[in-house]
Structures are given as structure tokens and as C-alpha cells.
Amino acid sequence: xxxxxxxxxxxxxxxxxGKQYGVRVTMRVYANAKLDAAKHKVGDANPAKxxxxxxxxxxxxxxxxxWNKGLKCKPxxxxxxxxxx
Numbered sequence: 001x002x003x004x005x006x007x008x009x010x011x012x013x014x015x016x017x018g019k020q021y022g023v024r025v026t027m028r029v030y031a032n033a034k035l036d037a038a039k040h041k042v043g044d045a046n047p048a049k050x051x052x053x054x055x056x057x058x059x060x061x062x063x064x065x066x067w068n069k070g071l072k073c074k075p076x077x078x079x080x081x082x083x084x085x
Contacts, residue, residue, distance in 0.1 A: 005033050 009025050025033075039045070047053050076084070 005037075009033075 009030060043049070048057075
């Protein structure tokens with residue numbers, strides 16, 4: 001429900017027709033909804049903190065190459081290194 005409310009509040013235009021739509025929500029209602037959504041993601045309610053889910057995600061990621069494997073970066077010039085430092 002939190003995701004549905006978020007989409008309802010933040011969707012502004014229809015992709016195909018370009019028609020503006022959405023629900024006008026006061027800041028107080030939006031803030032309360034944001035706090036309610038945050039309560040579901042804190043502590044033990046956070047699904048990523050549950051041991052069985054973490055194991056499942058770990059098994060799913062095994063054998064998959066890392067996201068940056070194979071990316072080639074050109075070496076940095078001395079000028080760029082000086083800027084970064």
C-alpha cells in the first residue's frame with residue numbers, strides 16, 4: 001500500500017496522452033505516509049535483515065559476475081589526478 005500511495009502522489013502525466021493527473025495531497029498527509037512507510041523498513045521488519053532472505057540473496061548472487069567486471073577505464077592524466085587530490 002505504501003508503494004501504491006507513493007506512485008499515486010508522485011505520478012504527474014500519462015505517458016501516452018500527456019494528460020496531467022494525480023492526487024493532491026497535503027504535506028501533513030504525505031509526511032505521515034512517509035513515516036508509516038519507514039516504520040515497515042526498520043529493524044526486524046526489514047526483509048534484508050532476515051537470515052533466510054540474506055542466504056537466498058547470497059545464493060542467487062553466487063556465480064554471477066560483478067557489475068563492474070570488464071569495464072575499461074582509460075588511465076587518468078596527471079592534471080586529473082591533481083584535481084582529484
